[in-house]
Every structure is written in structure tokens, then in C-alpha cells.
């Protein structure tokens with residue numbers, strides 16, 4: 001009898017606790033939904049690097065030394081910045097993830113082999129991440145040709161696979177870096193809309209396929225060659241399923257829950273002439 005009473009009392013307490021827990025969970029869930037549904041604006045500066053070489057004679061607008069890159073990364077760490085990638089931006093926008101208090105995205109354009117030699121270890125040592133946007137044709141060419149020269153080689157597929165712990169790979173066209181009649185991926189003078197759309201889709205798709213067939217994640221971001229973009233290129237890329245595009249307009253981005261904020265994102269090129277403090281002041285908007 002007493003045992004029975006005890007058991008009943010224990011059952012009642014358990015039921016009450018379970019109900020409280022359930023209510024708490026429901027409340028927690030509701031609160032989370034509210035929090036995710038809110039339009040929270042976050043400042044996201046994006047840094048743009050290209051080639052990294054020790055040779056001082058080659059350094060300039062698009063080539064910096066490993067020491068300069070190291071100093072930049074140390075500055076960001078000291079100031080409390082945390083590196084994010086496009087996946088983090090997408091997760092924030094769709095409500096499935098949060099961004100750190102001081103996010104920064106580090107990007108490398110063109111996919112030079114020297115990024116593997118110099119940038120990868122510098123980032124990895126500091127627990128930082130970055131986005132490399134590759135020119136598909138170059139990665140395909142050097143994957144077959146096998147050359148590994150810091151001056152002119154581009155990353156092979158095997159390098160991209162080896163850097164997955166630090167690097168997120170995005171699409172920087174198949175082969176649209178030639179100055180000719182077309183600037184980057186823009187429509188040529190006199191080219192009709194449908195042939196242009198086919199051209200851009202085909203060029204872009206080749207890089208998607210190269211990466212996917214190598215077992216790498218399918219890019220969700222298109223990085224404009226020379227930053228040259230237009231309303232029609234944006235629409236074509238959106239229709240292809242790209243959720244983010246990176247341009248070269250120098251401005252700090254404001255990221256909200258609105259998916260539109262991830263298109264034509266601003267970036268700051270890192271030339272060798274500026275000191276780390278001067279470049280960061282400009283790029284971080286401090």
C-alpha cells in the first residue's frame with residue numbers, strides 16, 4: 001500500500017516534470033522561431049586576395065607576400081573577427097544557423113597553386129577558413145598537366161580535396177578571364193539574349209561539373225570575373241540555382257534573413273602597397 005502510494009507519488013512528480021519539460025521545449029521552440037524569424041542585420045566585410053608569392057618583384061595589386069597575409073590574419077584574430085564561408089551565410093539567411101559577433105569572409109580569386117603552398121598553412125595554423133573561387137579551365141588544365149609552380153600554376157583538383165578542412169571552393173567561371181570582345185561573363189555587343197544565356201550557363205556548368213565529378217561540394221556561389229556583372233547575368237545565375245554572387249564593388253555588406261542580400265556582395269581587394277592596419281581599416285569599415 002505504502003509502496004503503491006510512493007509509486008503513484010513518483011509517477012505524479014514524473015508526469016509534472018515531463019509536462020514542464022514539454023512546455024519548456026515548446027516555449028523554447030517558439031522563442032527560437034521568433035528569433036530566427038527576426039530581421040537581424042549583420043555587417044559582413046569580405047576581403048579579396050589573389051596570388052601569394054615571396055618574390056618582391058612580383059608583388060603588386062594582385063600579389064602579396066605570405067608575411068603580409070600572415071599579418072592580416074593575425075590582425076583579424078587580435079580584433080576578434082571570426083572567419084565564415086558562403087555556407088555560413090546561406091545558413092544564416094535560411095534561419096538554420098547563426099553568425100559570429102564579428103564575422104569576416106576571406107576570399108581568394110582564380111585558384112592559384114600558391115594559395116595551397118602559402119595561404120592554406122597560414123589559415124590552418126590559426127584555425128581560420130577561406131573561400132577559393134576557381135577558374136575551372138585552369139584547375140582542369142593543371143590537374144592533367146601536373147605542373148606545380150608557385151608563379152603560374154593553378155590548383156589541381158587534388159589540392160582542392162586536400163584543403164577541404166579549411167577551404168570552401170566556389171565558381172569563378174570556366175574560362176572567362178580573357179580580355180576579348182567579352183568582359184568577364186557579360187553579354188557581348190550585338191549578342192542576342194538567348195545565345196548569351198546559353199553561353200553563360202554552359203561556361204558556368206562546366207566548372208560545376210568538374211568539381212562535382214571530383215566528389216567536391218557543388219558551388220552555390222558565383223564569383224564574377226573582374227567583378228563585371230549585370231542584371232541579366234544575375235538572373236541567369238539565379239535561375240541556375242546560385243544563391244550568392246560576389247562582385248568587386250568596395251563596400252561592407254549588410255546580411256539579413258532576406259536571400260537577396262547575398263547577391264552582388266561587395267569586397268575589398270588587398271594590394272601589397274597598403275599596411276595591414278590601413279587595409280583593414282578600409283575593408284572592415286572600422
Ligand SMILES: [Zn+2]
Pocket residue numbers: 109110172177224225226
Ligand atoms: Zn579572377
